Amino acid sequence: MTGHSRVAALVAAYNAERTIREAIDPLLAAKPGCQVYVVDDCSRIPVSEYLQNTDGRITVIRLEKNAGPAAARNAALIKILAAGFDYVAIADADDISKPDRIAKQVAFMDANPKVGACGTWTRHFYDDIADSTFINRRSGDPRAVRRLMFFNMGVSHASAMIRCEALRRAGLYSQDYPAAEDYDLFRRIGQRYELANVEECLLNYRISPGGQSMTRRRQQLYDRLRIQLRYFEAGAWQAWVGIARTLVTLLMPSGLFQTIRSGLRARGGGS
Structure with a gap:
């Protein structure tokens, strides 16, 4: 394991030079500390050109060709699993974690060894963080989350913390479902572990101005x-x-x- 950190934060980045610092700073400031893995999915400006690695806790992995979210995250997960971390925290390059997100999710996972992955409530906003649209409140009860998973994601992938052992057992992201790779992964994890949510708003989720096509x-x-x-x-x-x-x-x-x-x-x- 790198240093004494138990948590690796996985940040997928593609042309995210405007927002990535906001995404990474709370992860670096988290207690307990994180090792941050940034996977650069062949951005037009390489992440390493503008992201300063001042304390050695940021690892940048650049793909030579744009591979999409599943392949990009898998490139980082292979290194994370080999390094021996206990947990991996998912973070998108345009979202903002709350300062206590990592600590609260680690405490929850430590206290609930049957849970393979947990999300949190998320506050959705446009570029102005004061312009909040709504808070997505998902149930924390694993039984309720299991029922929700038959319909859609019962766990917020953007704020997910995954047990590394669960990834070793269930596998990584599949590239067979390019628009729902997170749903497939969590269905597989849910076959082997419980899924849950920390019932607190621990992530600010940025909404794209253009919305989803x-x-x-x-x-x-x-x-x-x-x-x-x-x-x-x-x-x-x-x-x-x-x-x-x-x-x-x-x-x-x-x-x-x-x-x-x-x-x-x-x-x-x-x-």
Whole structure:
């Protein structure tokens, strides 16, 4: 293991020169400390050109070709698992962790050895952090999270902390589902461990000004459907309803979908 750190933070970066410092600074300041692995997915300006590694706790891995989120994160995870860390904290290069995020998730994972991964509540915002849109509150009860996983992600991937042993048992990110690789990974982890959430807002999640394109959204729904079919459990009614819900959403006109989604968010709903 590198130094005495038990936690590696994995930051995937692609053309993130404007925001990456905000993402990394809270991780470096965290107690207990983190070793930060930044995987640069062939950004136009290499991360190493503008990110100063002043204390030796930042490792930058640059890919020579743009490989996408799954392959990029796997490149870092291979090194993280080999280094012997206990946990890996997922962090996107445009999100901002709260100062106590790492400490609270480590304490939760230490106290719950059956949990393979945990997320947190997340506060969604546009570029101005004061312009908060909503807080995504997912249940912390592993039984409730298991039920949610039949429908969609029951754990916030953006704020996830994963037990390294769970990754060794379940495997890394699959490249077979390019728009839902996180959902596939957590379904596999959920077959072997419990999944949970720390019921506190420990991450500020930045919303892209342009939002998610409908083409990307439909690909995500299609990949989600394939994953739901792959891990289908006939004895769970939620599995049937989850597939039906994804099919309905996939076939729904984009304008109607956006109207319903906006209405749910206005009432404090999820993502």
